[in-house]
Amino acid sequence: MDKKLLIVGVSAYDAIQSPFGKVDRILGGSGVYSALAASYFQQQTGLVSIVGDDFEATDLELLKNHQINLEGMDQVPGAKTFFWSGEYHNDLNTRTTLDTQLNVLTQFEPKVPESYRDADIVFLANLHPALQCQTLDQMHKRPDLVIMDTMNFWIDNSWDELMVALKRVDVLSINDEEARQITGEYSLVEAARKIQALGPKYVIIKKGEHGALLFQGEHVFAAPALPLKEVLDPTGAGDSFAGGFAGYLAAQKSIGFEQLKTAIIYGSALASFTVEAFGPERLLNIKPEELSSRLQTFRQLTQFDITLHPEANATTT
Amino acid sequence: MDKKLLIVGVSAYDAIQSPFGKVDRILGGSGVYSALAASYFQQQTGLVSIVGDDFEATDLELLKNHQINLEGMDQVPGAKTFFWSGEYHNDLNTRTTLDTQLNVLTQFEPKVPESYRDADIVFLANLHPALQCQTLDQMHKRPDLVIMDTMNFWIDNSWDELMVALKRVDVLSINDEEARQITGEYSLVEAARKIQALGPKYVIIKKGEHGALLFQGEHVFAAPALPLKEVLDPTGAGDSFAGGFAGYLAAQKSIGFEQLKTAIIYGSALASFTVEAFGPERLLNIKPEELSSRLQTFRQLTQFDITLHPEANATTT
Numbered sequence: 299m300d301k302k303l304l305i306v307g308v309s310a311y312d313a314i315q316s317p318f319g320k321v322d323r324i325l326g327g328s329g330v331y332s333a334l335a336a337s338y339f340q341q342q343t344g345l346v347s348i349v350g351d352d353f354e355a356t357d358l359e360l361l362k363n364h365q366i367n368l369e370g371m372d373q374v375p376g377a378k379t380f381f382w383s384g385e386y387h388n389d390l391n392t393r394t395t396l397d398t399q400l401n402v403l404t405q406f407e408p409k410v411p412e413s414y415r416d417a418d419i420v421f422l423a424n425l426h427p428a429l430q431c432q433t434l435d436q437m438h439k440r441p442d443l444v445i446m447d448t449m450n451f452w453i454d455n456s457w458d459e460l461m462v463a464l465k466r467v468d469v470l471s472i473n474d475e476e477a478r479q480i481t482g483e484y485s486l487v488e489a490a491r492k493i494q495a496l497g498p499k500y501v502i503i504k505k506g507e508h509g510a511l512l513f514q515g516e517h518v519f520a521a522p523a524l525p526l527k528e529v530l531d532p533t534g535a536g537d538s539f540a541g542g543f544a545g546y547l548a549a550q551k552s553i554g555f556e557q558l559k560t561a562i563i564y565g566s567a568l569a570s571f572t573v574e575a576f577g578p579e580r581l582l583n584i585k586p587e588e589l590s591s592r593l594q595t596f597r598q599l600t601q602f603d604i605t606l607h608p609e610a611n612a613t614t615t
Numbered sequence: 616m617d618k619k620l621l622i623v624g625v626s627a628y629d630a631i632q633s634p635f636g637k638v639d640r641i642l643g644g645s646g647v648y649s650a651l652a653a654s655y656f657q658q659q660t661g662l663v664s665i666v667g668d669d670f671e672a673t674d675l676e677l678l679k680n681h682q683i684n685l686e687g688m689d690q691v692p693g694a695k696t697f698f699w700s701g702e703y704h705n706d707l708n709t710r711t712t713l714d715t716q717l718n719v720l721t722q723f724e725p726k727v728p729e730s731y732r733d734a735d736i737v738f739l740a741n742l743h744p745a746l747q748c749q750t751l752d753q754m755h756k757r758p759d760l761v762i763m764d765t766m767n768f769w770i771d772n773s774w775d776e777l778m779v780a781l782k783r784v785d786v787l788s789i790n791d792e793e794a795r796q797i798t799g800e801y802s803l804v805e806a807a808r809k810i811q812a813l814g815p816k817y818v819i820i821k822k823g824e825h826g827a828l829l830f831q832g833e834h835v836f837a838a839p840a841l842p843l844k845e846v847l848d849p850t851g852a853g854d855s856f857a858g859g860f861a862g863y864l865a866a867q868k869s870i871g872f873e874q875l876k877t878a879i880i881y882g883s884a885l886a887s888f889t890v891e892a893f894g895p896e897r898l899l900n901i902k903p904e905e906l907s908s909r910l911q912t913f914r915q916l917t918q919f920d921i922t923l924h925p926e927a928n929a930t931t932t
Binding site: 488505527599 | 634876
């Protein structure tokens with residue numbers, strides 16, 4: 299039986315430029331991307347988010363069509379949906395924010411609907427850490443797994459609240475620069491160790507086109523990103539990754555390091571679809587056989603046989 | 616029976632600063648690092664290189680102790696060995712060259728000793744592409760495998776000679792920025808495809824701390840770099856990688872995509888030792904059981920089980 303997955307995150311409209319094109323206003327936001335990605339694995343995803351009355355009915359419909367529960371989606375009359383505009387550089391790992399209009403997001407106080415207060419897994423997408431804590435406060439029981447994302451802005455401006463939130467989290471999913479920023483450690487191994495000491499048992503460090511690392515104690519797992527012919531738009535890749543990761547785990551009986559490894563591969567597979575088109579377009583239409591085939595590609599990409607080797611003979615043979 | 620491996624490359628003294636320390640004058644150079652790395656796999660490595668009379672007898676001894684054939688090592692009286700000085704930044708992937716003294720390297724004309732003109736595998740470390748071709752001209756037969764490294768300087772200044780050299784090469788081993796520079800393609804998949812059209816059947820793209828990619832036609836393999844607690848000095852990592860790669864292949868009966876995959880893991884393992892100390896210090900003293908244990912670490916790092924997964928159910932279950 300699927301576990302219940304609660305996702306709290308942003309719904310947005312994005313304007314995106316990349317070396318490969320541009321779009322003026324496309325559905326986006328961490329909550330939207332992650333909930334869509336999670337929907338490929340199970341049927342009980344609830345999204346808590348906020349939008350203005352400019353949020354298109356067709357976009358709500360689209361989320362519902364992916365079996366996403368929208369009882370926690372607050373649509374505020376007279377307000378506008380969060381808007382972000384950014385430009386990706388030739389190196390698609392870096393981007394410049396051109397415009398951020400917080401709009402309705404300034405009023406966001408996550409309200410978890412009664413039907414999801416017993417969720418087994420919670421994914422707290424990137425938000426003010428105090429809001430992430432408010433979400434957890436509303437749960438009837440301690441969820442089996444709390445996964446959290448954050449960003450440099452909160453590290454810079456809300457350190458104390460971030461530290462409080464981290465104590466309540468099982469999995470922290472952040473990028474390499476953020477991991478270094480939180481810990482002051484350049485080495486990602488050291489950074490992961492220090493983050494674990496702050497609360498999270500598991501640390502996922504995302505490295506964009508270079509894949510992701512998973513740490514737990516002395517255990518490390520490295521997942522490559524798929525080398526893609528064309529990355530049109532990286533927006534939402536990290537959230538698709540996290541949503542796929544959480545969604546996969548929600549479909550598992552038990553959760554441990556082995557399941558998290560596989561979840562990272564599933565998350566990476568979902569992210570690899572997202573970047574193939576602008577916005578969530580590709581993420582909206584992945585056929586089961588396409589996902590299956592992509593997972594096989596990941597296997598081929600990483601599998602090797604060290605039994606082929608001769609014994610290392612140093613200077614002794 | 617081991618194959619014969621010929622390596623043509625630079626011998627140097629390096630002065631290195633990293634966030635973790637500094638050394639004023641330490642043995643280095645692409646030829647030295649790669650030959651040392653190769654020596655862990657077989658007993659027939661010949662090094663063609665050039666040094667001045669300031670090159671220490673103890674350094675020659677050290678190479679000989681690793682069973683490296685030095686008939687092709689030209690020691691020029693009255694000349695000084697190539698000297699390089701550089702500083703690594705906090706991000707150990709980038710460095711600033713502080714000083715380059717070409718010295719005896721300006722006179723370098725590789726002379727392959729008779730005993731290595733029938734080598735089965737040739738590794739042409741980073742050098743002027745005309746010198747790389749001169750080396751191949753001296754071979755009695757077309758080697759089974761020619762592996763070549765190059766750098767941005769030759770791409771900028773010796774394009775035509777580089778194109779000629781590429782036509783004679785089976786494996787090109789370069790870093791990501793160089794691959795992009797040669798092809799004008801941001802996507803590494805596209806870059807690898809275009810490089811293959813220039814000659815090399817196999818393309819290895821090195822991504823520093825993010826590992827390496829191997830391409831052949833539609834085949835791709837991604838090897839992670841080992842997440843290390845401490846990287847003291849990345850100098851020689853790429854050359855240790857290439858030398859370990861070539862040395863491993865020299866110990867194999869046959870050579871194809873599967874063997875190249877494994878060779879990349881061996882090369883990565885050797886490189887992971889090199890960066891643990893300044894200069895070649897750690898590379899000089901790797902015990903067979905240490906190498907074996909490091910290879911197991913690579914296996915654990917990358918292995919996952921996608922049979923754990925439920926069928927992707929999209930919105931149909």
